[in-house]
Ligand SMILES: Cc1ncc(C[n+]2csc(CCOP(=O)(O)OP(=O)(O)O)c2C)c(N)n1
């Protein structure tokens with residue numbers, strides 16, 4: 063080994079100090095890992111790790127507290143926004159975020175999401191939309207695309223009987239309590255950078271007390287899409303993004 | 318002496334929350350306990366003590382707000398009535414598992430189903446035997462007077478914090494709705510942020526190197542069993558130390574009347590009527606339904622001809638009474654259901670029918 | 675001394691507040707008190723009632739099924755509660771809303787026309803004080819001063835200017851008892 067090249071000035075990649083040095087349980091190529099890292103980078107760079115409280119969902123990211131070195135609680139399936147509300151109301155000077163999958167946020171927890179947003183709770187939600195139930199192995203999610211196969215829509219999602227995908231982020235835009243809604247992805251480096259900026263804004267807006275902020279990340283689930291990581295990212299680009307187009311949906315100026 | 322007021326049980330419960338230094342109340346309206354949130358809204362506790370109140374969108378949301386806020390080490394409470402308490406069960410189970418102190422009051426109405434808004438005691442099993450999923454217990458206090466509604470809020474938080482466990486107050490619609498004279502304890506200041514328990518609460522990491530996290534998840538069964546063993550050990554300690562009951566006229570008693578909450582008060586009246594007719598009747602009223610006062614029943618069992626258990630349900634606590642006496646004496650039950658309240662005369666008449674003739 | 679009374683009538687007749695004023699008054703005189711309402715949708719226009727117990731002793735059971743006094747302010751209440759009066763007890767009833775008068779002979783029966791009295795006083799709202807006047811004249815549970823103190827507790831501050839009128843109504847009510 064060329065020991066001499068291991069120097070700070072040669073460093074091209076490192077984990078933020080806010081991420082604990084433990085192996086993650088996520089499948090290879092899964093978007094969760096990338097989003098965890100970006101989120102923790104922002105918290106490190108903003109210097110707010112000691113005053114941030116996070117909420118983990120039920121879903122693949124249930125163990126987020128094993129990786130993120132910020133105080134965290136793990137909520138029952140769908141109830142992260144109620145947890146976030148409870149925490150923020152008694153600790154108003156802390157930064158509070160929830161981290162939730164699509165089943166958690168837009169199926170079983172739709173009520174909690176909409177009402178937290180409607181009350182304008184000063185919390186930030188990171189919403190991982192991978193179009194499928196990851197943790198329970200590939201059942202249909204509220205965000206599963208029409209025609210998309212899952213273990214509970216093996217012939218493809220039939221909108222006649224299974225209904226349409228719930229584009230919940232756009233739905234939330236109507237609520238006056240909502241300050242910031244934006245949709246991102248992590249399938250390309252440039253997109254990851256944009257997501258990082260958005261998360262930073264989300265915390266900034268929270269500091270200013272502007273209201274509810276939600277950042278949707280359209281991502282993959284290679285294991286349950288039964289594809290390689292690369293193919294899953296292509297699927298995201300070709301099929302998911304047309305249905306869930308990237309970009310800002312609501313900004314504080316429009317509030 | 319503290320301040321004396323004439324108050325409805327529900328209002329007294331609400332006033333006690335403010336005075337005990339609660340940091341937050343989350344709840345959803347349901348008869349017969351809606352006066353709790355109404356009273357709080359009227360009082361504006363934020364201006365009195367800085368206490369947060371919030372009308373949640375459902376009981377499911379309310380209990381999870383409680384979890385979030387109580388997970389920060391704050392004093393947090395919610396109240397509801399039977400159907401709402403059913404909805405909260407998942408959250409309660411999570412809190413028992415994650416060892417989060419909090420107080421939950423159930424002002425019971427008659428069930429099952431939507432049932433009736435009239436008073437009942439039919440949620441005994443739900444409160445005492447678990448209610449939600451998994452092997453856990455709640456400390457359950459059963460107030461029988463408006464005064465106890467007040468006292469139990471304070472005691473409830475003391476127990477919850479001592480054992481890091483949710484505590485349930487099991488009242489009924491009649492106690493919630495009726496007015497009695499109460500003595501209120503003076504205002505207890507809310508905890509400062511610097512007093513929050515840094516060993517476990519999610520307060521923000523502050524100077525700690527490592528985060529605190531609260532979870533009830535443990536994928537490995539070995540680890541999960543360890544947690545269960547720890548919980549069970551805690552429950553044994555609670556059983557050894559926290560039993561409360563009230564007993565009267567046990568000396569020379571041939572019969573024991575027993576019941577809890579409102580049922581016990583009616584039993585006491587029935588026993589008075591019975592004693593006037595020459596029957597030797599003592600009364601036992603468990604104040605903690607969990608831990609159940611097993612020993613006192615077992616003690617009296619060998620000295621009496623029988624125990625007459627009266628409840629506003631189909632016979633729930635009576636199972637624990639039977640377990641406690643383990644066959645040493647005859648245990649009989651009389652109850653009314655669906656929001657009906659037995660009268661003292663009715664109780665005595667049924668006692669005579671069963672035990673005397 | 676223990677007085678167990680039920681006030682029963684239509685929702686809107688001030689039945690619940692009558693009982694509350696009595697309970698407040700009992701408390702002001704240092705007695706043990708308990709006020710137990712019927713509650714729920716039946717209050718909206720239907721029948722309403724409340725039990726009040728005032729006692730020198732701690733109150734064992736707030737649930738009672740027989741009464742020292744029944745105050746019946748409409749026919750259904752009279753029909754329901756007449757039989758539940760303890761022998762030697764008292765029945766007070768409002769004549770304007772009762773067409774079939776009571777029949778028991780082992781109790782003291784006091785007919786009143788509190789409606790008419792309230793109308794004469796020009797304020798239907800003092801109906802409850804007229805009734806309480808009749809009740810306390812017969813069942814001397816608490817003093818007149820105690821009642822006035824109780825009224826002050828029960829009435830929101832902004833209605834305190836109406837206390838003199840209420841006490842006049844109370845005095846008028848007492849006249850029903852000879
Ligand atoms: C009350 C309840 N119902 C169902 C489940 C089972 N469950 C666990 S995770 C999950 C779906 C998670 O999907 P999603 O939120 O999309 O997150 P992902 O795993 O895809 O990241 C379900 C249904 C549960 N834990 N609790």
Ligand code: SF4
Pocket residue numbers: 087088089091092093094122192196197282283284285286
């Ligand atoms: S199952 Fe899907 S969402 Fe879950 S870790 Fe694996 S790839 Fe990621």
